[in-house]
Amino acid sequence: MKQxxxxxxxxxxxxxxxxxxxxFAMVPLYNVFCEITGINGKVLVSKELYEKxxxxxxxxxxxxxxxxxxxxxxxxxxxxxxxxDVHPGExxxxxxxxxxxxxKTITGQAVPSVAPSQASFYVSKTECFCFDQQTLLAGEEIxxxxxxxxxxxxxxxxxxxxxxxxxxxxxxxxxxxxAGQ
Amino acid sequence: xxxxxHPTGIKRWLFTTNHKDIGSMYLWFSFTMFLIGGAMALGxxxxxxxxxxxxxxxxxxxxxxxxxxxxxVFGAVMPAFVGLAxxxxxxxxxxxxMALPRMNNFSFWILPFAFTLLLxxxxxxxxxxxxxxxxxxxxxxLSTKFGPASTDFFIFGVHLMGISSIMGAINVIVTVMNMRxxxxxxxxxxxxxxxxxxxxxxxIMVMPVLAGAVTMMLTDRHxxxxxxxxxxGGDPVMFQHIFWFFGHPEVYIMILPAFxxxxxxxxxxxxxxxxxxxxxxxxxxxxxxxxxxVWAHHxxxxxxxxxxxxxxxxxxxxxxxxxGVKIFNWVATMWQGSITFETPMLFALAFVVxxxxxxxxxxxxxxxxxxxxxxxxxxVVAHFHYVLFxxxxxxxxxxxxxxxxxxxxxxxxxxLGKVHFWFSIxxxxxxxxxxxxxxLAGMQRRVPDYNMMxxxxxxxxxxxxxxxxxxxxxFLYLVINCIRGGKGKATDRVWEGAEGLExxxxxxxxPYHSFEQAPEVK
Numbered sequence: 231m232k233q234x235x236x237x238x239x240x241x242x243x244x245x246x247x248x249x250x251x252x253x254f255a256m257v258p259l260y261n262v263f264c265e266i267t268g269i270n271g272k273v274l275v276s277k278e279l280y281e282k283x284x285x286x287x288x289x290x291x292x293x294x295x296x297x298x299x300x301x302x303x304x305x306x307x308x309x310x311x312x313x314x315d316v317h318p319g320e321x322x323x324x325x326x327x328x329x330x331x332x333x334k335t336i337t338g339q340a341v342p343s344v345a346p347s348q349a350s351f352y353v354s355k356t357e358c359f360c361f362d363q364q365t366l367l368a369g370e371e372i373x374x375x376x377x378x379x380x381x382x383x384x385x386x387x388x389x390x391x392x393x394x395x396x397x398x399x400x401x402x403x404x405x406x407x408x409a410g411q
Numbered sequence: 412x413x414x415x416x417h418p419t420g421i422k423r424w425l426f427t428t429n430h431k432d433i434g435s436m437y438l439w440f441s442f443t444m445f446l447i448g449g450a451m452a453l454g455x456x457x458x459x460x461x462x463x464x465x466x467x468x469x470x471x472x473x474x475x476x477x478x479x480x481x482x483x484v485f486g487a488v489m490p491a492f493v494g495l496a497x498x499x500x501x502x503x504x505x506x507x508x509m510a511l512p513r514m515n516n517f518s519f520w521i522l523p524f525a526f527t528l529l530l531x532x533x534x535x536x537x538x539x540x541x542x543x544x545x546x547x548x549x550x551x552x553l554s555t556k557f558g559p560a561s562t563d564f565f566i567f568g569v570h571l572m573g574i575s576s577i578m579g580a581i582n583v584i585v586t587v588m589n590m591r592x593x594x595x596x597x598x599x600x601x602x603x604x605x606x607x608x609x610x611x612x613x614x615i616m617v618m619p620v621l622a623g624a625v626t627m628m629l630t631d632r633h634x635x636x637x638x639x640x641x642x643x644g645g646d647p648v649m650f651q652h653i654f655w656f657f658g659h660p661e662v663y664i665m666i667l668p669a670f671x672x673x674x675x676x677x678x679x680x681x682x683x684x685x686x687x688x689x690x691x692x693x694x695x696x697x698x699x700x701x702x703x704x705v706w707a708h709h710x711x712x713x714x715x716x717x718x719x720x721x722x723x724x725x726x727x728x729x730x731x732x733x734x735g736v737k738i739f740n741w742v743a744t745m746w747q748g749s750i751t752f753e754t755p756m757l758f759a760l761a762f763v764v765x766x767x768x769x770x771x772x773x774x775x776x777x778x779x780x781x782x783x784x785x786x787x788x789x790x791v792v793a794h795f796h797y798v799l800f801x802x803x804x805x806x807x808x809x810x811x812x813x814x815x816x817x818x819x820x821x822x823x824x825x826x827l828g829k830v831h832f833w834f835s836i837x838x839x840x841x842x843x844x845x846x847x848x849x850x851l852a853g854m855q856r857r858v859p860d861y862n863m864m865x866x867x868x869x870x871x872x873x874x875x876x877x878x879x880x881x882x883x884x885x886f887l888y889l890v891i892n893c894i895r896g897g898k899g900k901a902t903d904r905v906w907e908g909a910e911g912l913e914x915x916x917x918x919x920x921x922p923y924h925s926f927e928q929a930p931e932v933k
Contacts, residue, residue, distance in 0.1 A: 235511065341643075
């Protein structure tokens with residue numbers, strides 16, 4: 231190959247390499263972007279303190295709670311209430327229930343999401359099972375509280391906030407996970 | 412002479428490093444894929460002739476739409492343009508051949524294997540759960556969690572096509588940058604070369620993105636990653652972002668070379684130089700640049716913030732500006748020209764008019780509030796078929812009619828060529844125009860059944876599709892007939908108004924090694 235051609239081939243291959251790297255870099259970038267901007271309902275999973283905020287009694291926001299289970303996860307995972315009406319600013323508590331239906335010890339992790347996405351900044355949780363993992367023995371059941379409050383700055387256009395939790399298998403022991411499925 | 416020995420028979424084609432041989436193989440491969448993908452389209456139209464389920468199971472119908480899209484995009488349109496680039500670029504820039512002839516051979520011979528992998532998924536004994544059925548856009552998690560086993564063959568097929576396209580693009584860039592005849596500065600390059608260089612840059616930038624997306628699919632399916640799985644911390648919407656970051660430049664990859672072709676044919680038959688050459692170059696480059704920053708207009712319904720929707724809407728509409736520049740330049744080229752209507756000119760004119768129509772429905776789709784209603788309806792199908800069939804495919808057909816006498820040394824049958832044109836243009840409108848109406852009335856795409864009220868439009872579309880499909884066999888006959896002698900010898904200039912090195916400096920048929928000595932360009 232001529233020298234000039236070789237140089238040009240390497241330059242173009244460089245672009246190909248850069249774009250490949252960029253594609254995989256999009257994954258973390260995308261998550262960072264969504265967490266910072268709060269679009270897409272991605273919420274920062276972090277514990278917040280309940281500051282004494284003024285409760286806006288004049289406003290009612292409907293909070294819907296949805297639970298779902300990742301395919302192959304042998305647990306029962308439910309919420310005791312599917313819908314509650316809350317005032318922005320007040321601290322609310324809801325209960326979730328989980329039961330390990332399999333014959334093995336399994337660790338679960340719930341991944342939260344908030345819709346509509348513009349509400350995701352205004353939902354603050356002081357206590358949530360989604361902050362850490364739960365390990366349940368075979369047949370064990372557990373009631374898990376979740377405490378949250380809605381920031382009174384929630385945009386006026388939002389009347390309903392949906393909080394969903396999907397539970398997936400986080401058992402590190404692969405044989406246990408395989409047996410569970 | 413070193414190049415005196417040519418192997419004959421099958422070895423000529425297997426081992427060839429000649430740009431004309433490889434170009435021909437690309438074009439024949441593309442036409443074969445065009446017929447296979449076309450047969451699938453006819454299968455779709457057969458089912459949609461009447462509401463209800465007549466011919467196919469819904470899952471097989473989904474397979475047909477998926478495979479039709481994949482084969483037409485990656486098997487028909489893209490290889491056709493690479494084939495034209497191979498044939499034309501060395502002749503147009505005054506080079507003997509492409510810069511990297513062995514890689515050229517390799518990039519072609521990957522393709523039959525890629526498409527064998529893809530088509531194997533249709534073999535039922537191998538894959539009882541069927542071929543890919545998730546649409547050519549293969550959105551996750553439909554293609555990851557719920558994709559059939561054959562999805563892995565599809566993934567490796569896409570990897571191979573990607574490698575082939577990247578190598579083809581690198582070859583074009585190196586050839587154009589290093590092998591131009593003395594005196595041919597960048598701003599003297601023929602438009603087809605310009606549009607192809609820009610296309611090549613798009614290709615090397617977005618094919619890795621596609622390869623990355625399917626690799627993530629592969630690891631999600633088999634190696635326990637969760638790129639697109641919300642439960643594992645991934646995000647299915649991210650798949651759409653990555654896919655369309657590839658997908659939108661891809662649609663310009665499928666049209667820019669056709670822009671170049673029209674910029675050769677219209678001046679020739681108007682007997683005037685191209686109006687606004689420099690603005691054509693800059694317009695093409697701006698379209699290519701803008702194609703990278705508008706991808707999310709394909710996904711207005713995923714729930715974006717209003718600011719995002721506004722940005723993508725406005726950025727998308729801005730593309731109409733450089734595209735409009737091109738359209739007006741073609742019209743201005745024809746203005747007061749002494750126009751004749753040979754077959755290539757007819758196809759090029761149909762290209763300008765119908766591509767504009769597809770572009771206008773594109774501007775409609777760019778409007779977020781309107782798009783939310785049009786999304787995933789036949790209006791979208793009408794839009795992208797108007798830019799792809801009368802755009803990319805008419806462009807290719809026009810190029811073949813225009814340069815075939817130069818390639819073979821023989822004239823094709825002009826009367827039959829015109830018959831082919833009139834059948835094609837009537838059929839293409841009969842097929843795709845009614846889809847605007849059925850789409851606006853709410854008919855969804857990718858569904859084998861539909862409401863009774865859409866029956867009339869669908870019957871028109873189906874009749875048109877069969878007419879369109881079968882009239883392309885006339886094109887096949889015309890090309891073979893021309894290769895075998897056609898209507899007599901072509902002159903070296905071929906067309907009265909033809910410009911460019913391939914017409915002014917080379918005999919017809921063009922010699923095996925285009926320019927043994929570089930021509931002088933003033």
